[in-house]
Amino acid sequence: MSNNVTEKKWWQSAVVYQIYPKSFQDSNGDGVGDLRGIMERLEYLGKLGIDAIWLSPVCKSPQADNGYDISDYQDIDPMFGSVEDMEALIKEAKKYNIRIIMDLVLNHTSNKHRWFEEAKKSKDNPYHDYYVWRDGEEGVEPNDMKAVFGGSAWEWVPEIKQYYFHQFLPEQPDLNWENPQVRKEIYDMILWWMEKGVGGFRLDVIDQIAKEPDKKITINGPRLHEYFREMSKETFQKGDLITVGEAWGADPERAKLYSNPDGSEFSMVFQFEHIGLDQQEGKDKWDLAPLPFLKLKQIMNRWQTELYNCGWNSLFWNNHDLPRIVSRWGNDKEYRVESAKMLAILLHGMQGTPYIFEGEELGMTNVRYNIEDYRDVEIQNVYKERIAAGYDKEDVMNSIYAKGRDNARTPMQWDDTENAGFTTGTPWIKVNDNYKTINAKSQVDDPDSIFNCYRKLVSFRKEYPVLVDGSFKLLLAEDENIFAYERKNADETLLVVCNFYGNTVKMPLTEETEDMELLISNYKEIEDSSVLRPYEARMYYKK
Template sequence: MQKKWWHDKIAYQIYPKSFYDADGDGIGDLRGIINKLDYLQELGVDILWLSPIFCSPLADQGYDISDYYNIDPRFGTMDDMEELIARAREKNMYILMDLVVNHCSDEHIWFKEALKDPDGRYGKYFYIEEGKDGKPPCNWRSYFGGSAWEIIPGTDKYYFHAFHKKQPDLNWENPEVRQEIYKMINWWLNKGLGGFRIDAIINIKKVLPFKDYKPDREDGMVSIKTMLKEAEGIGEFLSEMKRETFEKYDAFTVGEVFDAKEEEMPLFFGEDGYFSSIFEFGPALIGKSANGWYDCQEVTTKEYKATCFRSQEKADKVGFMSNIIENHDEPRGVNEFISEEDLSETSKKLLAAIYFLQKGIPFIYQGQELGMENTVFHSIEEVDDISTKDEYQIALDAGCSKEEALRIVSKYSRDNARTPFQWNDGINAGFSEGKSWLPLNPNYPSINAKEQMGREDSVFHFYRKLIELRKEEEYKEVLVYGKFVPVLPEKENFMAYLRKGQEKTILVAANFQRECAAIKLPVRCKKILLNNYEDVKREGSTVIFDGYQVVVMEVEQLAELVKQ
């Protein structure tokens, strides 16, 4: 595999609105990120991905962009952005921006012009179609619920939006649209960006002409995902985008790609893939239901382990996945993958190690390094997220009581990850001098950066040690490029794997339960590298694991594993 500058890097996602507010208006901003670069450097991260900071009416928290060439005044100015890029580079950090080009905002000048003349030049920048007998052109349901079509007032024409009605889809079939997008991408790369996280990109290719599918709910509509399974030819668009933009700058790109077919994975992130990497969403999809959040099932250790092992097997010899346990679109990972009664700093450290040391690019979402948890909702009125509100109604329609519906959506709400970062136990958790745009998680007095940075056995310092281990010269080759080999995969409530390099082999082993477990390992320990307890109890090749203990060790392989 050709080595790239980003292979050994650690990425960190910043949700700017909730990271740090430097001007006291209750909204995080670019100046706040600049002020906290030292914190990020101390943690040890290299790549900073910023969720959208472009001009936007915030119908979907910035993923509805009204001007790709300007910073929303809520977040600062272009001077702030240029300073952030420069200051980050001084600290050997790279800035990624969110590339949102499946759709724009209905307040973008292109769409405003399209509404004036749906049949004109800018009307062709979007999908605008005649209705059928007073109904939308087809029965596709938007990701946020309801029809994916919105009527243009005063006409019988509709425009298509896969997401919110204020997010009209851009027509990638139009070459002029593509060239405008490439021009914008290169404009930003010229400013010194390290690359992009590419949002919802799988949606840019539609099955045309638009047609109905068999409904999958009583509303008579069907999930857009049904159409995406039939869509073909996206590679032409993605290859062209790479050739016209990313390739020229050796930019790091990570795609938000759901439902990629296994045989297509090399096309997306292989040696000459469309992107440098794609996110591994397998664990986030465990237990999810097409019917809605009310029908989701609890994640089990067995399913989590099997999903991780399958993902690693699929990615083997293809390229580098970007591994996560949470992001701005998911609830907090510690609540998703650890049962409430077992949630502790010990189990949070286990989860950190078991995902972080798999092959791929580790991504940390802001606050994850503190073990931040889901927040508490007392009513649906406290919710900001549009998808949560939609799922609340879906739960009610399915027969849930208001109390049940609130409990359900509270578990899966995107707002869980969007509560302000918990810097200290002071006013507003040190996030802002003003009232925060979203209520703080009430547990900030006990979970915050200041307390954890001052305590060596904290979750924060455990993440630091994971980062230091992955960057340590002696182990960098094996932890970055080493082969992933499952160990004792059938063992209940136990998850372990080897990272096998040219000269070193490392074992990551975790007891995924509160009870102690004696595990006979098929390897010999040479050196303990990391452990979330004070010591490791060993009797020959048997390790006595305490509850939720994770151990990382350099090992000598026994014969039965050497041949794998």
């Protein structure tokens, strides 16, 4: 079954904007962003032209893991507002033709969720089987499985002499998806939000719900796609939603199941193959390595070609867990504007649904704080562990500067007033020092700004069908500097040529572009079409 024109879904020509609510806009001066603050900024997002907002988790939570530990799926955390504020945001956003996508964590709950508080009372409690328990004796764990955030994946509950399983923090007990009652509760909750007008869901670590801890299986368990299909049938297929599953364990074959055009599972999947490239082989993200550029091209090419007509891609460089792309693979000093636009043009010419992370459209950069100014538990842990293990302090800090999650979580830079216009109070995390020069106010009305480059790219998705349905062909696969590709459908051809680095290189595709129109480029004018200046990007079009 192909994604031909008659079957087009709204989200195939959509662009999604991700908001980390804590850092977007504070409406009440407490230093933390909130839902009312997002409402105040809808006009800005309307101007950018995006179709949907993905909100990082706003459900009620003790915040042991930034809201990814939900204690009530049907309430909003007071830090962000109320259910009424959420309803108002959904309604207001509609006026700008913007839908709201919620972030749902269905693999685990908070240990403060009423289900878990009941579950640990006794083995006979009706909620006990909502979670994953194993008998044992204190100090003798069911097996040697480790949690993602360190330590054992098993936690002892002395009152009932059992261990519960948690893939993340001990405060995040895993749900037992084998229990049909758990699944029913989850589906009812999803339908409840759908009735409130939510436009879709992003599903956190969703490829881990079919775990089998006795066999040490956490990802891609045997019943995974059975659960997906049941959930989709009971919920998503009853509305016109966008659904995206976060799947660190996905390859193109699995992604074809996730994003089957028949709608039996999800709209698309977040895969992370390109995101792990700049680290040392077999080590973790803190062990830095240069980006293997040819490998980046191969990976992007594989996902573009293998999912064509049988699945759907999500396109992203940034999110709340990743460093700022202009600092990571661009040049955030002398070529910040050029390289930020180049990375945008490169990604937005591909097939899939692009995701813009707050501030990406302004070219916001990484930060360099003292260790005590970072708020992320992962950063604090890695600092302690590596210093204790004898790593050089400067090396540890350089890894944190490059890869720390707080790079993405500093307050949105609205203007050059105090705290970048984010709050009248004391921000929960320090604002990036460069907000006086890098901010929305200075870019919205500047036709040559990064913001207006993104605005054009967003509008192109609606204007040129080839962006949605064209095939993908990688060009110059072995070129060490240039990332170039062609998109083609029956009527249109699109050619994207990007110099990925800071040197001037020869432009090898001059003949191909002779009869094509230049749609967008990241320099004001092209002085010499036979060369590409540092980070120069061009998008050509022919009907």
